[in-house]
Amino acid sequence: MRSSSTSSRLLAATALVAALGLTLAACGGGDDDSSGSSGGSGKAADPGSLKGQTITYWASNQGTSLDNDKQVLTPELDKFTASTGIKVKLEVIGWADLLNRILAATTSGQGPDVLNIGNTWSASLQATGALLPWDSTAFSTIGGKDRFAPAAIASAGAAGKDPAAVPLYSMAYGLYYNKKMFADAGIANPPTTWDELVADGQKLTKDGHYGLAVEGANGAENIHHVFTLAKQRGASWFDDKGAPTFTGPQQVAAVKQYVDFIAKDKIAAKGNAEYVQNQTITDFASGKAAMMMWQSAATSIKAHGMTPDQYGVVPVPTQTAGATGDAGVTSMVAGINVAVFNSTKHKAAAEAFVKFLTSTDEQKILNGKYGSLPPVTEAQSDPAFQTPDLKVLAGVLQKSAAPLPQVANESQFENLVGPAVKDLFAEAAAGKAITDDTVKAALVKAQQQMPAS
Template sequence: MGQPTHALKEETTAMKTRASLTIAGLTVLAVTAAGCSGSSSGSGDADGPVEIEFWASQQAPSIALTEEALQPVLDAFEEESGIHVKLEVVDWANLTNRTLTAASTGVGPDVINIGNSNATTFQATGAFLPFGDEELEAIGGSERFVPASFATGGAEGQPPTSIPYIGYVYGLYYNKNILAEAGVEPPTSWEELTEVAQQVTDPDNGVWGLSIPGGMTQTNMHMAFILGTQDGGAPFDSEGSPTFTDPGLVDGIQRYIDLIGSLGVVNPADAQNTDTQQPMANFVDGKSAMLMGQNDVERALRERGLTPDDYGIVPIPTPIPLPSGGEDISSFVGGINISIFKNTEHKEAALEFVKYITSPEAQEIIDVPFGALPVNTDGVITYTDNPVAIETFSEILANRVTTFPRIPTFAGFTANVGGAVTQLVAQAATTGSVSRDDIVDALQEAQEQFEATN
């Protein structure tokens, strides 16, 4: 869903709870919402200043740093509009449950951040304001947003209930020195990626082709979806029914598992990495030649002492030729959206705030500490001055992305298929190989678990 790298471990923990949500009727798992204030709690009267409440997702390494990054923007908005924004930053481990609790009880903020992969799940609660023609006009129109990002706002054929806020996409980072010493170029196809990885892998000297967070359900789902889409796979049919054993999805997962299995270009110890910190450390320390990660990884690498002279970035390559039905993508559209609760007493103020905080001017400020991509068509990348990163990630977001299936039950795919891939990674690390039948069996079990809870 595009959370920053530091947040993914927390989000993985939260997925077990999300998997138990049934969005059919809609049944919502209620949890205690300590500290929540109602949408109607935004203050102000006809003669006084208006106050709205904003729950922001934690995008910096800490809640305090996220607050520090956002407050200047909120202060500037108040100076311009006279509207005071009461800010609460919520960590990713709690954001999903608190959002669903607010949706089911009607007690929550006026405005809230959501992971865009949850947009249709939250839309199905009926608690969020649809952005119809009037609302879209109030925030400056839909055409100012990157189309792929805007498409994440809700189910197809319905007015969106969330608007793009900040963006993230995946790319492939490579160590320039390791590739140069091996006499190889950055890969432009999946076949080249595996060849490069095999040429540079040297277990005796502790160097591997790639490093992965193999024990991390969220990232394993991401890789299954990206590679499966490249291979023509689809996890759901046109009716929204699960098709987890789709041959293309199986092919994509096989390619991912083979990296640590039959190809032996990933350290078996990577199966135990439950967050992104160790793979990044391996890359920084020259223990891996390549790393698949989102654009905010580039900022993290530089904070750890690397410079653009040390690494390059290319799209995650596809098989060549592209399999039948396959898509030439490097990523899904990751990112954070922003929504308004339907029962807010300050709709006009909330819309004015959404317009402001998603403007190119505000995003130029916000994107720097969050390592994020702008979601406006005329936005400027400000989190990095690396021209290669700017060019590569701009190209990926504009032309080499797809969206997650826009259905309310998508969280079940994350938990069940991501969990299955995590188990397959562990099996490959232990046994050295995973067969196609093993993958099909694991995905069939994942689908049965999904169907039992959705």
Template sequence: MRVRRVATAVALILSASTLAACGGSDDSSSGDSDSGSNAGRTLTYWASNQGTSIEHDKQVLRPELDKFTQRTGIKVDLEVVPWADLLNRILAATTSGKGPDVLNIGNTWSASLQATDAFVPIDDKILAKVGGKDRFLGPSYAATGAVGKPPVGLPVYSNAYALYYNKKLFADAGLKPPTTWDEMADVGAKLTGNGRWGLALEGGSGTELVHHAFTFGKQYGADIFAGDKPRFDSPEMVRGVQRLVELMSKDKIVNPSNAEYGAGTQSLADFAGGKSAMLMWQSASGSLISNGMKAEDIGVVPIPMPASPPLGGEKMNSMVSGINMSIFKGSKNKAAATELLAFMTSAETQTVLNKAYGSLPSVKDAYGDPAFQTENVKVYQKVLAETASPLPQLPSESQFETFVGNAVKQLVADAASGRTINEEAVRSRLKDAQQKMLAAG
């Protein structure tokens, strides 16, 4: 039965992601999880690339993992896996049964990976060892797996989307940051010209676009799934996606060349360099500064909402983003892996790591540090706590991300080439995405 569950769940994910010719590393640890001392044990850990480079991640993580070794006697063999490879590496491990002891997963993959039955459920015993469920931020904890089932991991990095704006450009133009989409179009137009655009958009990234499509759709009242059946072409979802693409096609505050921005860094660099006045992005002040932007010019406000929300529209302006840490069921060192999970979610380690990355701690008791009391960080905290929602926690969620993300990317490309983006054009693309998902099973 487990083989069948793995095959079924992986098939769902693979239909949304091409499996690369690489596999999980062999489990080099030994010994039963419930016996023996920790001395001499080695955990393998696949960390996601959170920093500006793989080397940057090693510089951030290695001192903390060495600290963990000093305290417990458990060594950690660290590998930082690029995002382009991470899901494929995880999938290869779930099918082979050979993978790391612990690993990071994107929280939007939680339910899809949970369905493989390849990860240790976070039960009450593990929760007690990490200080209990109530330590964690509610929205981040909600993005750890399907409702009604034990989580597939615990949050280690939390985040949300907000609107960055260049304080100097706004002040020079006598403008205030927008709170509605109409205001966004107005101030964006006033700040567009002379080689600068009102808003930068990672228009060639399906991953980035589907996050915004989810948010915009929910603002207009979309139910993206009816049970486990997709409703991508509902009138509400069509309206939300159309509003997103209209930032380029109708409002003309996004440079058409942004349709080619797919690396996850180009629009951020444009904003940092003054080529755009606004940017919808996760917390990244450190990256903006490293790209040459002055800290005093960085402003943050919540992403706008409709001035007159339609009936059924949600007061939401971000998906719950972040990274979870999981224990691989094939690990022979589950007890030691649980200790590492407890260490990584401790207030001390959460403070160090999230300060280094510019993300938000996933535990409430880490917020006493001054780094998480700044005006901009508090905006992100408030959004995450009050107006953010997890992506659908369904096994087919990764398919939603891929098929709808690609559909919106095609619409942005259409807008960049001057094609008309009306209701029918959007519905056609979303209907096609829905049919592909249904065909994938």
């Protein structure tokens, strides 16, 4: 997730990449020895020939802090080095900075060999030519494309093109609810429709506690939820040619419904309009809010002292009960992909590292520690991923999740509409009326700033 404070810089970097039509990428880390290049043979390089090389790895913040990520990853990287002789220089980058760093690397020629990316960025970064295409030859070096869940592969690049990255961690949104707060309010079951959620939320909003917590200043969270709410209305944010369709009535209705949790329904605290970095989890785990919509949150909830028996997880509501098809979409296909910069000087070493990260054993370890789901299907049967909450989220990925638009301008969409929703939340918190016209004006402004398809 990213704050909107970097939006202008991200847009500038993205626009520069598009304007120059760049197909080059960041130089790989380590020394200048190019003997590790695989040459596209489709065969994994002899580990002995890679010994002594150093690759750089930009990891995304998956744990409770950057230091926590280092604690999780360092012993695994040491394991990789011990088995291959390849050293890994690790940098963990927070979500507020990651896309900005990546876009800057595509233009400066200074970047890592291997990096994590949010899967929603796959098509945008693919369009720059900065990332190694994972064609059948590249996939053969890590065991083949069919090892990965189809939904995860669908969020790795534009349709009809070779994926720009490889799925690493899979996640989905669920509705988390506090069992005791529901029982105390006389609510027998969690909501399945939005009308039920608002009604339940209003019963739960009292004495300084709220029915729902949202992350109003978090642009990525805003995008994820308005994507789902629009999808449930049969609408997308881009047409079939990749042109933005931000101002349609269904898109306006989706944004208004989300902002109304503060504006009209008043089931989320006004202070939520300023939440940008996981404060939602703190409010939920502390009992300040009875519900939240979040991605694979078990590890973070536990870190805040809440035990699994104290909460339940169900799919996010739909507009009508039992909805199917687009109307039944309850989550974007969430997740993290791992990519290789196309001009790395250590291609074989980078591919060997991706093979390690996506090996069945390592998938069990890393996803188990982070509370996410393995996109490698062979790892999914491990008992660690059969907990009640993860089984619900796995079902969401299989049955009711859809990928965000895999178009070249997706990152600009995130960095324009996400902050627009943030501003609407801020207006709602200040007591200003949020109407269809208010929302449409914000979306018109965002669409006017979009570059040509």
